[in-house]
Structure formats: C-alpha cells, structure tokens
Amino acid sequence: MLKEERHSAILNEIRLHNRVLLTDLSNLLMVSEDTVRRDLKELDKQGLIKKVHGGAISTGYHSHDQIYAHDSKVTIARKAINLLKSGQVILITGGTTNYELARMIPKKLNATFITPSLSTAMQLLSHRNIEVIFLGGKLSNEGKIALGGSVINALTEIKADICFLGTGYLDTQHGLTEFDWEVVQIKKAMIKSSTKVVSLAISEKLDSFQRYRVCDIQHITTLITELDKNDEKFTPYKQMGVEIL
Amino acid sequence: MLKEERHSAILNEIRLHNRVLLTDLSNLLMVSEDTVRRDLKELDKQGLIKKVHGGAISTGYHSHDQIYAHDSKVTIARKAINLLKSGQVILITGGTTNYELARMIPKKLNATFITPSLSTAMQLLSHRNIEVIFLGGKLSNEGKIALGGSVINALTEIKADICFLGTGYLDTQHGLTEFDWEVVQIKKAMIKSSTKVVSLAISEKLDSFQRYRVCDIQHITTLITELDKNDEKFTPYKQMGVEIL
DNA sequence: CTATACTTTGCAATGTTTTGCAAGATATTT
DNA sequence: AAATATCTTGCAAAACATTGCAAAGTATAG
CATH class of the missing domain: 1.10.10.10 (Winged helix-like DNA-binding domain superfamily/Winged helix DNA-binding domain)
Structure with missing residues (x-):
C-alpha cells in the first residue's frame, strides 16, 4: 500500500x-x-x-466534552464507575450525568451497554472493548433519545445486570418522578429488565417531584449523589434499603 | 510495445x-x-x-479528501435535496455524503427519516419539522451504524417512498458493490423496502468495485454524482433505465 | 544506401526514502 | 506513586529513485 x-x-x-x-x-x-x-x-x-x-x-473538532463540565456530575459519575464490572450487561439512559459516566469508562472494561440515547451511544462507541446496542425507535427532538413501543418491546427481551437512571426527581414521599410520560415508560421498562437499579441524581434533584412516577424508593438499589453518604438527608433512604454512595 | x-x-x-x-x-x-x-x-x-x-x-486522489471531495459531496447533496418532498418516508444510510444531505435539508420540509446511522440521525434531529426513527441494533465501531438482524427485521415492516444509499462502488459490470458484508445486507433490505432507490456516488466511486454486491444497476432508480448528466460515461446507465442527476 | 544525430531501453552503481524495531523518555491512567 | 500506554530517537534492512552509460532502435540528410 x-x-x-x-x-x-x-x-x-x-x-x-x-x-x-x-x-x-x-x-x-x-x-x-x-x-x-x-x-x-x-x-x-x-x-x-x-x-x-x-x-x-x-482540525475543526469541537467535542461536546467541554460543554458539560459540571463538577458534581463528574463526581457522581466517578462514583458510579466503581459499580461497573467486565462481562456485565448494562442499561443506561441519557442525560448529562450518564454522558459523563460514559466518558470515563475505563479502557479495559469489557462490557455490553444498551441505551436509547444518541449522545450516550456516541460516547460509548469511543471505547474499544465495549459493545454498544442501541434501542431503536422514534427519536425525541429534545432529549435525543428513542422513545415509544419499540424501545419498550426490545427491553422486554433483555435481562441486564444493572441499569443507570439519569435525570429524574427523587423524594421519599413520591419516589422517583419525571416530567415526561414517555420517558417514564422507558425507565419503568428498564427497571423491570434489570437486576440492580442505580439512580444518579445531583442534589438539586432531591426532595422535589414531578407529575409522573417511575417507581418507589424501594425499587432503587443504589442512589449516587455528589454529597457525602453520611448526610442525614439519606437516613430515610437507608431505612428503605437503598445503598447510598 | x-x-x-x-x-x-x-x-x-x-x-x-x-x-x-x-x-x-x-x-x-x-x-x-x-x-x-x-x-x-x-x-x-x-x-x-x-x-x-x-x-x-x-491526480484527483489526494485533493479528494480535502477540498474536492467535500465540494462534490455538497454538490451531490444539493441535487439530492430536490428529490425530497413533504410527507415522504425516507430511508437514509450513513456516509459523509448523506451527512451533508442531512445538514442541508430545508427547514420547511415535513418528512419522516429512517436511518441506522448515529451521525446522520444526530444531524437530522437538528431539524424541527422532521421525524427521525432510528433503526436500533448492535452498533459497529467503525461506521457508527447499527447492523444485524434487528435492523433488517425492522426494515421489513417499513415501506418507504425513497431510499438514499451513500458510500458504495458502482460500475456497469458489477453493479453496486460494498466493502462490508453486513452493510450489504442492510442496503439490500433498504432497497426492498423502498419504492425509489437513489445512489449518491462521487465520481471516484464510479467504475470501481468491491467484494460484495448490493444490487444490479437496474435496481437503482436515480444516480446522483457531481458530474454533468450528459457525460458519456453515463450512457450505459441510461440504457439500463437509471435516471442521472 | 549510409552516416550521423537522436531517442529509447536496460543495466549497474550510488543515493534516498520508507519501514519496523528497540531503548529510553513522557504522558496518562489507576 | 506505580503501572500502562504512548512518544521519541536512532538505527539497520529493504524498497525505491537517480544517474551515467552502453546497446539497440529510429529518423533524417546527404
């Protein structure tokens, strides 16, 4: 050549x-x-x-990388990475925190990620040892994620080890809530298809709620925030069996 | 001699x-x-x-990547846009030419695009009036497109008005050929699901071929290149019923 | 036709570029 | 700070290029 x-x-x-x-x-x-x-x-x-x-x-490349450099999201993502293990099948939603998570995946991790989010998929693809499966469907203009029946159908055929839920509001009374009904359906299906459920939430999403409920606190295996895990705010969560990181 | x-x-x-x-x-x-x-x-x-x-x-080879090819891709994309009409359902593959096409879609166009390509989907999403459906599946690291059975299955349930095939090699003897066998399967399925088949090819891709065949020349409705449509090179194509733009 | 000048071709000697390897220096990740 | 991964540098082998030259072929004028 x-x-x-x-x-x-x-x-x-x-x-x-x-x-x-x-x-x-x-x-x-x-x-x-x-x-x-x-x-x-x-x-x-x-x-x-x-x-x-x-x-x-x-030469003219401006990655999305500089756009989100939110410190607390990085902190959360770093904590979340410790939950990843080679050989796992991992469901992951969109959202900036999950995007951060996708960015900092260790190179040697050998796992399968399944996502309906375009940006997350794009980011995951830059890791060589990772298999990426995209849950196809009609893409929403705002979140750049696939929504609707085809995603939910595909999820029924999957049993993943762990799922990472980004964006969402959390409080002890209403559980995990969302403002988009379609997104709620996807998250519900993801929870159903996963052994462990991890919720990533920056502290401002705590103690507030939205119209539609995804699940109760009890269904969450692990909650990751940027705060210290001994913060008294978490006592009720711990009582409901949620691990705090 | x-x-x-x-x-x-x-x-x-x-x-x-x-x-x-x-x-x-x-x-x-x-x-x-x-x-x-x-x-x-x-x-x-x-x-x-x-x-x-x-x-x-x-001689065209080196400048190919930098200026010339980009220009010709823009030229091709511009021609292709005239084939788009509101209300259509449009299949589109990946590749840089299709990416250009996706970029220059008129704002008022109201149509549904279906694609297995991450980059194309991302680009299409920036247009408000356009509905984007992503054909999910295992993503290939190289092309950033979904491949495999799930894509092909989804395609069997679709009847589109038109499909735009990017990257590919074309010559009168071998027809439309490709480098990657998996991609060939996708393109075949796309052709089957479309009423009209449009092939976008910069002139460099003409008169050369690769290992795997997608289809014969006859199956192509319209061929778009950056060359003049009266170029003598196209006479055999026209004889086979291909429209040249 | 013949002699002369010119062109083309292959060969050999010498010079240059390209390529992969290895050792030590830097950068990046854990 | 240790462990990896990547980068740099120098080097030697191979591939390729250049030059000069001689043999063979071609053209042209006398």
Missing part, C-alpha cells in the same frame, strides 16, 4: 468519525504503529488533521 | 483503480521498472497522474 493511499484513508476516517486511534489505524491499514505515527505527523504538519496523544482528531 | 501504448495503458489502470504500483506495471507491460518509472515521470509532468514513491496515483 502506497503512503498516499494511507494518508487518504486516514483523512477519510477522521472526516467520518472526527477522531481516530493510532492502534485502530495500525490494524486497519496493516502497518506498524510507527508508520501510522509518521503519517499522522506529516498530515498534521500539512494542517489537515491535529495529532494528539494516542491518535488524531479533525 | 510503443511508448504511447504504454502511456494509455497506464492511464487506464489509474483511472480504474485510482493507483498503480510500479512493479505491477512493469510486469503488466513487460518492460523494466526503469522504463515504467520514466513513463510515470513523463505523465506526471503532463499533469495526468501524480507520481509517488512506489507507483502513482490519480
């Missing part, structure tokens, strides 16, 4: 995905990583791509 | 495959590598090809 062909292929990859990993290119083009590195360096010098540690990105 | 014969043989090879190796030409033409080298040098000086280390590539 000619050098120019490789360059062309590399530019193509980057154009398509906005980013490439060096190792992937090495496999794809069947040349050593050194050669790819040299190719990338050359293309970078020509200003066609931007070479970064571990690969290269498109 | 005369020098001129060799020259046209070389140009032919390059037109066909976009590239040639020096050693291959030497064998093919049964002359020494030195002679071929001199031939290539001469053709390069005439601007007909681009000589590179180890062989030569078509």
Whole structure:
C-alpha cells in the first residue's frame, strides 16, 4: 500500500468519525504503529488533521466534552464507575450525568451497554472493548433519545445486570418522578429488565417531584449523589434499603 | 510495445483503480521498472497522474479528501435535496455524503427519516419539522451504524417512498458493490423496502468495485454524482433505465 | 544506401526514502 | 506513586529513485 493511499484513508476516517486511534489505524491499514505515527505527523504538519496523544482528531473538532463540565456530575459519575464490572450487561439512559459516566469508562472494561440515547451511544462507541446496542425507535427532538413501543418491546427481551437512571426527581414521599410520560415508560421498562437499579441524581434533584412516577424508593438499589453518604438527608433512604454512595 | 501504448495503458489502470504500483506495471507491460518509472515521470509532468514513491496515483486522489471531495459531496447533496418532498418516508444510510444531505435539508420540509446511522440521525434531529426513527441494533465501531438482524427485521415492516444509499462502488459490470458484508445486507433490505432507490456516488466511486454486491444497476432508480448528466460515461446507465442527476 | 544525430531501453552503481524495531523518555491512567 | 500506554530517537534492512552509460532502435540528410 502506497503512503498516499494511507494518508487518504486516514483523512477519510477522521472526516467520518472526527477522531481516530493510532492502534485502530495500525490494524486497519496493516502497518506498524510507527508508520501510522509518521503519517499522522506529516498530515498534521500539512494542517489537515491535529495529532494528539494516542491518535488524531479533525482540525475543526469541537467535542461536546467541554460543554458539560459540571463538577458534581463528574463526581457522581466517578462514583458510579466503581459499580461497573467486565462481562456485565448494562442499561443506561441519557442525560448529562450518564454522558459523563460514559466518558470515563475505563479502557479495559469489557462490557455490553444498551441505551436509547444518541449522545450516550456516541460516547460509548469511543471505547474499544465495549459493545454498544442501541434501542431503536422514534427519536425525541429534545432529549435525543428513542422513545415509544419499540424501545419498550426490545427491553422486554433483555435481562441486564444493572441499569443507570439519569435525570429524574427523587423524594421519599413520591419516589422517583419525571416530567415526561414517555420517558417514564422507558425507565419503568428498564427497571423491570434489570437486576440492580442505580439512580444518579445531583442534589438539586432531591426532595422535589414531578407529575409522573417511575417507581418507589424501594425499587432503587443504589442512589449516587455528589454529597457525602453520611448526610442525614439519606437516613430515610437507608431505612428503605437503598445503598447510598 | 510503443511508448504511447504504454502511456494509455497506464492511464487506464489509474483511472480504474485510482493507483498503480510500479512493479505491477512493469510486469503488466513487460518492460523494466526503469522504463515504467520514466513513463510515470513523463505523465506526471503532463499533469495526468501524480507520481509517488512506489507507483502513482490519480491526480484527483489526494485533493479528494480535502477540498474536492467535500465540494462534490455538497454538490451531490444539493441535487439530492430536490428529490425530497413533504410527507415522504425516507430511508437514509450513513456516509459523509448523506451527512451533508442531512445538514442541508430545508427547514420547511415535513418528512419522516429512517436511518441506522448515529451521525446522520444526530444531524437530522437538528431539524424541527422532521421525524427521525432510528433503526436500533448492535452498533459497529467503525461506521457508527447499527447492523444485524434487528435492523433488517425492522426494515421489513417499513415501506418507504425513497431510499438514499451513500458510500458504495458502482460500475456497469458489477453493479453496486460494498466493502462490508453486513452493510450489504442492510442496503439490500433498504432497497426492498423502498419504492425509489437513489445512489449518491462521487465520481471516484464510479467504475470501481468491491467484494460484495448490493444490487444490479437496474435496481437503482436515480444516480446522483457531481458530474454533468450528459457525460458519456453515463450512457450505459441510461440504457439500463437509471435516471442521472 | 549510409552516416550521423537522436531517442529509447536496460543495466549497474550510488543515493534516498520508507519501514519496523528497540531503548529510553513522557504522558496518562489507576 | 506505580503501572500502562504512548512518544521519541536512532538505527539497520529493504524498497525505491537517480544517474551515467552502453546497446539497440529510429529518423533524417546527404
């Protein structure tokens, strides 16, 4: 294979995905990583791509990464990661906290993620060892997630180890609530299909509620917030058998 | 063999495959590598090809990724938009040309798009009046598209007005061909589910082919390239009933 | 037809580019 | 701070390019 062909292929990859990993290119083009590195360096010098540690990105690339840097969400996501284990099948909804979670998945984790969220799926795909299954359906314009019967149907055929529920309101009286009825249906189906249920909630979502109920507190296995787990606020949750992280 | 014969043989090879190796030409033409080298040098000086280390590539090849191809993709997408009408149900694959198409959809268009491609879906979602349905399944890491049985099953339950096939290689002898077997299955299903079949192909993808066949030329309703529709190259296509734009 | 000048071709010697490897330096992740 | 992963550098083997040259072929003028 000619050098120019490789360059062309590399530019193509980057154009398509906005980013490439060096190792992937090495496999794809069947040349050593050194050669790819040299190719990338050359293309970078020509200003066609931007070479970064571990690969290269498109020059005009602005990832969503900078947009959400909310500290508490990062804190929550970091705690949540400890629940992940290789070999698991994991349901995960959309939402910025789950997006953070998807970002910081360890590279060596080997698991299957199932999601109806476009952004989460996109993020998950950047991890090599992870299998991503998208629950198809009609996409909602706001949340960029698939909703409706097809998602719920697909969920009935799945038994996952754990599910991560993002966005949602939580209080001891009303349980986990939502403002979108369609989303509620999805979350209900997810809970039904999972052995463990993890709710990720920044503290401002606590002690408030919305119109539609997803489930009672008792159905939640683990609640993760950015607060200290010994906060007195959590005593009632603990009494209902919820683990606090 | 005369020098001129060799020259046209070389140009032919390059037109066909976009590239040639020096050693291959030497064998093919049964002359020494030195002679071929001199031939290539001469053709390069005439601007007909681009000589590179180890062989030569078509002149359009390098600029392909940067400016030229992007421009032609925009041109193609612009032509394709005229086929869209409000009320239609539209199948669309991934690929950069379709991505461009998704970007430039008119705001007032009111239609349903169905796709297995993450990036295309994401782009389509930015249009208010458009309904987007994602064909869920296991996501491939490379193409960021859903593949496999679930996509094909979902497609059997759909009868769309039109389908837009991106990336793919086209020639009169082999028809529409693809690189990836899984992708071929999806495209086949899409064609089956659509009344009209539109193939978007930059001219580079013409007159070349890959391992796996999607369909014959006859199954394509409309072919869109960046070239003029009266280009003599299209005569055989027209004879097979393909509309050229 | 013949001699001369010119072109083309292959060969060999020498120079250059490309590529993969290995060792040590940096960066990143845990 | 330790463990990985990635990067840099120098190097050697292989592939490729260049140059000069000689043999063979072609063209042209006398």
